[in-house]
Amino acid sequence: MSSSVSHIITTVLSGLTATVAAALGGIALTVVLSLVAGLALRSPSRVVRGISRVYVEIFRGTSEVVQLFWLYFALPVLVGLQLVPMFAGILVLGLNHGAYGAEIVRGAVNSVPRAQFEGAIALNLTPAQRMRRVILPQAFAEMLPPFNNLFIQLLKSTALLSFIAVPEMARQGELLRPVFSAEIGWIYGTELVLYLLLALLITGGMRLLERFAARRLGRAPAKMTAAAGGV
Numbered sequence: 001m002s003s004s005v006s007h008i009i010t011t012v013l014s015g016l017t018a019t020v021a022a023a024l025g026g027i028a029l030t031v032v033l034s035l036v037a038g039l040a041l042r043s044p045s046r047v048v049r050g051i052s053r054v055y056v057e058i059f060r061g062t063s064e065v066v067q068l069f070w071l072y073f074a075l076p077v078l079v080g081l082q083l084v085p086m087f088a089g090i091l092v093l094g095l096n097h098g099a100y101g102a103e104i105v106r107g108a109v110n111s112v113p114r115a116q117f118e119g120a121i122a123l124n125l126t127p128a129q130r131m132r133r134v135i136l137p138q139a140f141a142e143m144l145p146p147f148n149n150l151f152i153q154l155l156k157s158t159a160l161l162s163f164i165a166v167p168e169m170a171r172q173g174e175l176l177r178p179v180f181s182a183e184i185g186w187i188y189g190t191e192l193v194l195y196l197l198l199a200l201l202i203t204g205g206m207r208l209l210e211r212f213a214a215r216r217l218g219r220a221p222a223k224m225t226a227a228a229g230g231v
Helices: 003-013 016-040 046-061 064-077 085-109 116-121 127-164 169-176 181-216 222-230
Strands: none
Touching: 003 169, 003 181, 016 046, 016 085, 016 127, 016 169, 016 181, 046 085, 064 085, 064 127, 085 127, 116 127, 127 169, 127 181, 169 181
16 A cells, blocks of 8 residues: 555545544434424424424424534624534534424324323323333334434535535545545545445444344334244
């Protein structure tokens, strides 16, 4: 391996920490906002439902790049508050993907059979107890596959943070391009492989959570169920 290729790989790898940090921070914020906004969409209060719906529609219906620029460049002009680039990036990742996640949570809760709600009411559980002990454990298993896709999309969106000088992998690769234009295939090839490996890690972790959730509910793992159906 030539010294230039080695330098390219090392430089792109230097952005791995920032990419992982942005992805983990964004995922954590996405989970919190998804649960809060998703459950708020089912609130008996029209005001709570309205606030949640406004949040979801604004962040689903506008460009993620524009959201990032507005928060990082426009907000300081309007209110004099300059955010740290990494924090601004994580905030936008969480707000944007949390809006999509809210609909995942709402749909998963709605998919729980009505009989489960009625049974929890018959047991004289409070609304909070019904949600925590009966509804959410069942809805959780339904949320995991779409959340897997959402988290992978969030990972790929971390490349947008290069626009505000966060030193993640895409930013480090772009810094190399003017000097190593002849090895541009190595620059983008390295980035592709690293994003793919991170996506596979996310998928592997979510698959483990899916199996755990299935066992908690007494369901057979998907592989066993498919095999049984083929017998």
